[in-house]
Amino acid sequence: MGIKMDKRILAIESSCDETAAAIVENGRKVISSVVATQIDRHVIFGGVVLEIASRLHTESISHVVQKALDDADMKVSDVDAIAVTAAPGLIGALLVGVGFAKGLSFSAGLPLVPVHHLRGHIAANYIAHQNLEPPFLCLVVSGGHSHIVEVKSYTQMSVVGRTRDDAAGEAFDKTARSLGLPYPGGVHLDKAAEGGDPHAYTLPNPKIAGAPYDFSFSGLKTAVINTIHNAQQKGEQIPISDMAASVRESITKILTERFMKCAKELGYKKLALAGGVSANSELRRKMTEACRKAGCELFIPPLSLCGDNAAMIGTQAYYELIEGNTAGLDLNAKASMEIGSNFNTSGNKNI
Numbered sequence: 001m002g003i004k005m006d007k008r009i010l011a012i013e014s015s016c017d018e019t020a021a022a023i024v025e026n027g028r029k030v031i032s033s034v035v036a037t038q039i040d041r042h043v044i045f046g047g048v049v050l051e052i053a054s055r056l057h058t059e060s061i062s063h064v065v066q067k068a069l070d071d072a073d074m075k076v077s078d079v080d081a082i083a084v085t086a087a088p089g090l091i092g093a094l095l096v097g098v099g100f101a102k103g104l105s106f107s108a109g110l111p112l113v114p115v116h117h118l119r120g121h122i123a124a125n126y127i128a129h130q131n132l133e134p135p136f137l138c139l140v141v142s143g144g145h146s147h148i149v150e151v152k153s154y155t156q157m158s159v160v161g162r163t164r165d166d167a168a169g170e171a172f173d174k175t176a177r178s179l180g181l182p183y184p185g186g187v188h189l190d191k192a193a194e195g196g197d198p199h200a201y202t203l204p205n206p207k208i209a210g211a212p213y214d215f216s217f218s219g220l221k222t223a224v225i226n227t228i229h230n231a232q233q234k235g236e237q238i239p240i241s242d243m244a245a246s247v248r249e250s251i252t253k254i255l256t257e258r259f260m261k262c263a264k265e266l267g268y269k270k271l272a273l274a275g276g277v278s279a280n281s282e283l284r285r286k287m288t289e290a291c292r293k294a295g296c297e298l299f300i301p302p303l304s305l306c307g308d309n310a311a312m313i314g315t316q317a318y319y320e321l322i323e324g325n326t327a328g329l330d331l332n333a334k335a336s337m338e339i340g341s342n343f344n345t346s347g348n349k350n351i
């Protein structure tokens with residue numbers, strides 16, 4: 001008996017502050033998708049507290065997985081593989097999903113498919129854009145990463161530009177926090193920026209010698225924090241919407257210009273955005289306009305698929321599964337891992 005062609009995958013995601021599960025058929029069809037966010041429980045701390053995140057994942061993971069199965073009107077025996085985000089992310093958070101997925105795989109005798117979280121973000125585009133296929137160039141911007149990725153095939157990718165320090169999402173979150181905006185800062189800063197003057201403050205735009213596609217956001221973050229502190233010491237008030245608009249303008253301009261330069265020089269006409277920061281309204285506007293001018297095709301996930309979810313993990317897992325990229329039960333979670341590398345495990349006896 002050969003491998004069934006139709007593949008339904010139960011996918012699990014727990015790399016940060018969302019516990020998520022989904023059932024995805026043949027990579028492109030989301031049958032169910034459940035996301036339980038922990039934001040309310042971290043907001044008083046102004047950021048994700050790892051210990052709390054892990055405990056909340058442990059508390060909710062079985063309910064979230066059960067709901068994904070119920071919503072799809074399925075049982076574990078109806079799926080063909082179990083997928084899980086195994087890297088990168090908060091290690092204690094990842095371990096909850098990985099441990100749960102291994103238990104399911106072991107008890108149900110199903111293949112275990114480890115998924116790189118950022119490959120998952122890129123794959124969110126395959127759900128929204130059924131005709132999108134590699135190769136393309138993708139700007140992957142999340143809370144922990146800012147990468148320009150050459151997506152050569154569904155499972156082969158390489159990073160051609162990256163941040164040297166803070167990720168774009170981190171820069172949004174930290175500047176938002178210094179402006180007194182709640183966690184998660186990016187989305188609140190995006191809203192506060194509407195109506196503000198994007199040119200009220202000039203912020204640093206450092207270039208990295210010899211690395212034209214790399215980013216650096218820590219100088220911008222420090223400049224914002226210093227400006228706010230200096231004003232506070234003088235008893236002055238910084239106009240929040242002007243500063244928010246200036247931060248948004250600077251970060252999105254840097255991302256768009258460097259990404260478009262890279263696309264032009266490497267000869268890509270098919271471009272995509274991925275990751276939580278791709279929800280930023282100004283980044284979407286700037287990229288749409290830049291692609292229109294350059295005659296490039298642009299793929300952006302809908303807002304519902306920009307943040308962390310398990311549907312995107314189930315989509316990527318399909319392409320990993322058909323490549324044979326399954327894991328043995330010695331799979332471990334990793335806090336960091338290059339997007340181009342594969343999980344090194346003993347392979348899976350269940351396939």
Ligand code: KG4
Nearest residue numbers: 142143144169186190276277279280307308
């Ligand atoms: O991909 P994601 O949900 O989680 C990670 O993998 O890190 O990305 C989260 C990041 C956070 O830094 C969050 O503030 C940022 O995405 N983000 C935004 C917006 N929505 C989410 N940043 C700017 N503007 C937004 N509208």
Ligand code: ZN
Nearest residue numbers: 142276307308
């Ligand atoms: Zn993410």
